[in-house]
Amino acid sequence: MDVARKSQSQSRNVPPKHDHTVLVLQGGGSLGAYQAGAYEGLAEAGVIPDWIAGVSIGAINAALIAGNPPERRVERLREFWNRVSAIAPFIPPASVGSLRPAFNGFSVAAAAAFGVPGFFAPRMPSAFFGRADDDSTSSVYQTDMLKSTLEELVDFDLINQGDVRLSLGAVNVKAGNSIYFDNRQTRIGSDHVRASGALPPSFPSVKIDGEYYWDGGLVSNTPLWYVLDDSPQMNALIIQVDLFSMQGELPDSLDRVMEREKDIRYSSKTRFNTKRVKELAELRAALCRLLAKLPPTLATDADAKLLTEASKAGQVTVAHLINRRLPYSSQSKDCEFSRATVTELWAAGLADVRRAAANTDWAKPEELWEGMRVYDLTK
Numbered sequence: 001m002d003v004a005r006k007s008q009s010q011s012r013n014v015p016p017k018h019d020h021t022v023l024v025l026q027g028g029g030s031l032g033a034y035q036a037g038a039y040e041g042l043a044e045a046g047v048i049p050d051w052i053a054g055v056s057i058g059a060i061n062a063a064l065i066a067g068n069p070p071e072r073r074v075e076r077l078r079e080f081w082n083r084v085s086a087i088a089p090f091i092p093p094a095s096v097g098s099l100r101p102a103f104n105g106f107s108v109a110a111a112a113a114f115g116v117p118g119f120f121a122p123r124m125p126s127a128f129f130g131r132a133d134d135d136s137t138s139s140v141y142q143t144d145m146l147k148s149t150l151e152e153l154v155d156f157d158l159i160n161q162g163d164v165r166l167s168l169g170a171v172n173v174k175a176g177n178s179i180y181f182d183n184r185q186t187r188i189g190s191d192h193v194r195a196s197g198a199l200p201p202s203f204p205s206v207k208i209d210g211e212y213y214w215d216g217g218l219v220s221n222t223p224l225w226y227v228l229d230d231s232p233q234m235n236a237l238i239i240q241v242d243l244f245s246m247q248g249e250l251p252d253s254l255d256r257v258m259e260r261e262k263d264i265r266y267s268s269k270t271r272f273n274t275k276r277v278k279e280l281a282e283l284r285a286a287l288c289r290l291l292a293k294l295p296p297t298l299a300t301d302a303d304a305k306l307l308t309e310a311s312k313a314g315q316v317t318v319a320h321l322i323n324r325r326l327p328y329s330s331q332s333k334d335c336e337f338s339r340a341t342v343t344e345l346w347a348a349g350l351a352d353v354r355r356a357a358a359n360t361d362w363a364k365p366e367e368l369w370e371g372m373r374v375y376d377l378t379k
Contacts, residue, residue: 018317020236023049023065024224027056027197027217028243028266029334030084030342034323035061035241036077037346041353042239043074049239051165053180053223055216058241059168059196060150063188066164067154076153081342083118083149087111088338100328100340107338115141116337118149120203139204143194150190159188167230168196169216169223173205178219180226181208221266224318225276232280233314241349242267242322243334258331281372287311319375321352352378 023042025035035058042048048070054062061077068076088107092100115121120141159166160183167182170192181192195206195213205212216223224240244267251257288311291304298304326333326344333341356377 018235018237018315020051020234021047021049022051022053022227022236022238023062024222024227024238024240025052025054025058025062026222026240026242026244026266027054027058027215028221028323029057030337031243031323031334031345032057032061033081033085033342033345034243034349036074036081037349037351038241038321038353039065039077039349040074040346041350041357043070045353045357047239049164051167051227051236053167053169053227054196055169055221055223056197056199057243058223059193059216060146062166062168063150063154063159063193066166066183067156067159069158080118080149080153081346082339084116085337085339085342086117087114088340090338091340091343097328101330104328104330104336104338104341105332107341108332108336111335111337115145117145119143119146119337121145139200140202141204143198143203146194146197147190150193154190154193156189159183167223167226168192169220169226170195170198170213171216171218173212173214178216178226179213180216180223217266228316231314233312235315236317238316238318240318240320242320245322245324248325255330259325259329259333262331262334278372281313284311284313313372317373317375319356319377321349321356322376322378323348324378 023039025032039061049065052062052066054060060080064076064080065073087110088103092103113122120143122140123142162183165182165184166188167180168188169178169180171177172179181188181195186192191206191208195208196216198204198206198213199215199217203215205214207213221244222240222242224238227238244263244265246264246267248260248263251260287307291308291311294304323345326341326348328341330336
């Protein structure tokens, strides 16, 4: 290999500089503490997003980040996660690790029976005993507490200034369509955040401007497709923090089977999105080659100009941070809000970012094609 070719090959493994930094946050209930830890690590490394897109718990974390100045973001994230983990604040010592599954199970049962502080509470009386014409029968829990928490910890005026773009995924209950509340087009409030996390039948739909909305994860648990569809020609580093791993071990018990099924279901759109982007990139490259073969007399044709503009590809780097399975997790891991588990998840997210920042081995992309590089920072 000559020097020029070797230099070119090496440069393909170095992430280019980008005009924008986008943070994409998947849904996943209590697993969202991993995203909070990852953000702390990103802030330490000086990676500050100018666009955040989130679904469900990812929307809550996104609002906490975009709705606070940079110097207060980690503090506000920690306040939220300390509040919701107060349901089981005791952290058992490592010496009693064999009892951890039972402890986690107790935490899940406590959340189911009594709700989660600052987040949701069971309906009284239960929705199962309400009148059929009463809205209170449409969910097991109510989320008024979350509305109060968000309005305390998030500066929605700051969000609506638009210094950081914020996009929150939800689903229109009647139409069944995915929709994104984006502060470029919509004035964002606490109800938009609650709507993104309104997972039925646990949580009630949220009414906004006469329409009712549920959790955006019902259609797609990752907002990556929205970011790429909205701005296909942007030059951006996209950091996607996934809470469910596509890859995993063969399950050896019924609980592990249910956990693995949940991982696959909620991470399925990640691979679909990157595959679709690859196909579009290949089509753009083919279109560019075809346009280059047109005779000069057609170069100024209106259709040729339109196709030339459409064939331009952005330069996008997608860096995945993926929450891996904790030793004591189970199929109910996304509704296990104990302080012990929240602390471990936060620490895992922080450690993964610190490890990626200190290790250059990840700088070789797993996938590379025209205008797109994909990395796994936690592989």
